[in-house]
Amino acid sequence: MSRIDLADGFSIHDYRSKLKLLKDSGETRTLENRDGLRCPACDAAFDRLFVTERRTATFDVPPERPFCLARTGDKLLLCTH
Ligand SMILES: [Zn+2]
Numbered sequence: 001m002s003r004i005d006l007a008d009g010f011s012i013h014d015y016r017s018k019l020k021l022l023k024d025s026g027e028t029r030t031l032e033n034r035d036g037l038r039c040p041a042c043d044a045a046f047d048r049l050f051v052t053e054r055r056t057a058t059f060d061v062p063p064e065r066p067f068c069l070a071r072t073g074d075k076l077l078l079c080t081h
Contacts, residue, residue, distance in 0.1 A: 001045065003038035009072040010051065019049065028052040030059070039079045041068035046079035 018035035050059045070077040
């Protein structure tokens with residue numbers, strides 16, 4: 001199983017076959033992990049991925065679940081497990 005690689009930033013298009021887009025508000029996206037992709041922070045498979053280019057964002061994350069943060073030059077990524 002592959003891991004999300006942030007060395008050259010993050011583009012959803014690189015993982016199009018592995019991530020299903022659940023919600024897209026333009027600047028903020030919620031994606032479902034369909035193929036056991038691994039988290040760029042902790043290297044474990046994640047459940048949902050939230051991506052934003054905004055300075056601030058609010059995500060509906062299930063309570064009491066671990067989450068990881070990762071960032072590139074222009075994006076913030078949040079993975080829930
Ligand atoms: Zn993680």
